[in-house]
Amino acid sequence: METDSVKRLAASFREHFGSHDKAVAVRSPGRVNLIGEHTDYNEGFVLPAAVDKAAHFIVTPGKRGECRIYAADLADHFSCSVGSIAKSEKSWPNYLLGIISELQKDGHTIPGCDVVFGGDVPIGAGMSSSAAVECGFAFALNELFHLGLSKLDLARLGQRAENRFVGVQCGIMDQFVNIFGKDQKVLKIDCRSLEYEYFPFERTDLNIVLCETESKRSLASSEYNIRRQQCEAGVAILRKHEPKIRTLRDVSEELLAVHRGEMDDIILRRCLYVVHENARVLAACQDLQRNDFRSFGRKMYLSHAGLRDDYQVSSPDLDFLVEAASSIEGVLGARMMGAGFGGCTINLVEHNRVAVFTEEIRERYRRRSGKPNNVYVTRIESGTALVPLD
Numbered sequence: 260m261e262t263d264s265v266k267r268l269a270a271s272f273r274e275h276f277g278s279h280d281k282a283v284a285v286r287s288p289g290r291v292n293l294i295g296e297h298t299d300y301n302e303g304f305v306l307p308a309a310v311d312k313a314a315h316f317i318v319t320p321g322k323r324g325e326c327r328i329y330a331a332d333l334a335d336h337f338s339c340s341v342g343s344i345a346k347s348e349k350s351w352p353n354y355l356l357g358i359i360s361e362l363q364k365d366g367h368t369i370p371g372c373d374v375v376f377g378g379d380v381p382i383g384a385g386m387s388s389s390a391a392v393e394c395g396f397a398f399a400l401n402e403l404f405h406l407g408l409s410k411l412d413l414a415r416l417g418q419r420a421e422n423r424f425v426g427v428q429c430g431i432m433d434q435f436v437n438i439f440g441k442d443q444k445v446l447k448i449d450c451r452s453l454e455y456e457y458f459p460f461e462r463t464d465l466n467i468v469l470c471e472t473e474s475k476r477s478l479a480s481s482e483y484n485i486r487r488q489q490c491e492a493g494v495a496i497l498r499k500h501e502p503k504i505r506t507l508r509d510v511s512e513e514l515l516a517v518h519r520g521e522m523d524d525i526i527l528r529r530c531l532y533v534v535h536e537n538a539r540v541l542a543a544c545q546d547l548q549r550n551d552f553r554s555f556g557r558k559m560y561l562s563h564a565g566l567r568d569d570y571q572v573s574s575p576d577l578d579f580l581v582e583a584a585s586s587i588e589g590v591l592g593a594r595m596m597g598a599g600f601g602g603c604t605i606n607l608v609e610h611n612r613v614a615v616f617t618e619e620i621r622e623r624y625r626r627r628s629g630k631p632n633n634v635y636v637t638r639i640e641s642g643t644a645l646v647p648l649d
């Protein structure tokens with residue numbers, strides 16, 4: 260499967276740019292997040308994993324001074340001079356241009372490059388196809404031009420490209436797990452210290468199943484940035500009383516209760532959700548250590564309820580899918596995943612129930628919206644790495 264994607268891209272490279280003798284080829288995965296949503300930019304905890312859907316890149320030094328890109332899945336070209344990188348009106352090139360721009364700001368020289376990329380991370384599904392493109396490209400340039408960047412540098416570079424160039428004020432989760440993900444392991448990240456810990460997820464009796472909604476995530480980036488500001492507004496109020504507070508990571512439920520009267524209801528709900536979700540991630544990691552997936556699954560439902568009612572980033576389709584999943588036998592937990600306003604739900608399903616679950620959820624979704632939705636059974640795989648070209 261993977262070799263097929265690389266072969267297909269290699270053929271496309273030859274067709275568009277000629278020889279790929281000096282190329283590097285990279286696989287860069289999408290991600291799931293088991294629990295810990297909208298906590299990363301509040302310096303809290305997350306529990307993601309890299310998965311078996313990925314973007315692939317073939318990159319060569321190309322012609323001096325030029326950057327030429329072919330997006331194989333879109334059959335679309337983009338080219339520009341590396342000396343004048345600017346935001347493009349088309350959206351997809353910005354995920355790559357942002358990387359070049361940030362590298363240049365850090366004093367690196369990118370002499371030129373020819374790029375073909377494509378993959379099977381669904382776009383807008385909440386599986387972070389954007390981090391897959393940013394980090395995959397950053398990884399490839401680092402290898403190709405021997406830039407000497409560490410894994411952490413690459414993750415931060417991807418995040419900066421998204422923040423400054425694409426314009427979404429995302430946290431570090433997606434880029435971090437894209438780079439640090441490991442086969443059969445979920446990754447607990449402390450988004451303040453960036454310390455991380457792997458937890459084995461080698462269950463043959465359980466699957467992580469994603470159910471897509473067909474809803475567009477048009478609100479996602481504007482509402483995302485608004486949520487960030489609302490969290491900061493909450494922190495600003497609390498900091499007047501406790502100057503040591505830097506982010507919602509430092510806030511307890513008790514402290515919120517004391518000062519709730521000073522906050523507008525919306526701000527209070529946003530803060531409450533984040534404080535609860537951080538506590539849930541820590542407790543969910545204990546569930547993992549005890550192999551208690553029933554308890555883990557219950558926290559996923561609670562996480563969804565918080566995202567729906569307090570953080571208000573869910574959608575009717577996402578709520579429908581979670582509700583439907585909760586009534587199907589063999590489902591331990593379900594919740595919306597990623598930024599929200601569409602995208603997909605993540606479900607923890609007993610392995611021998613997956614086929615029935617898939618059929619049932621697609622049928623219920625079809626009855627609701629007129630067409631069945633995509634359902635993916637995912638496998639946890641390793642983070643971004645070089646892959647052989649032949």
Ligand code: GLA
Pocket residue numbers: 295296297298299300387429430431432433597598599
């Ligand atoms: C997006 C962002 C992440 C994270 C999630 C929500 O995927 O890129 O940084 O904030 O939303 O948990």
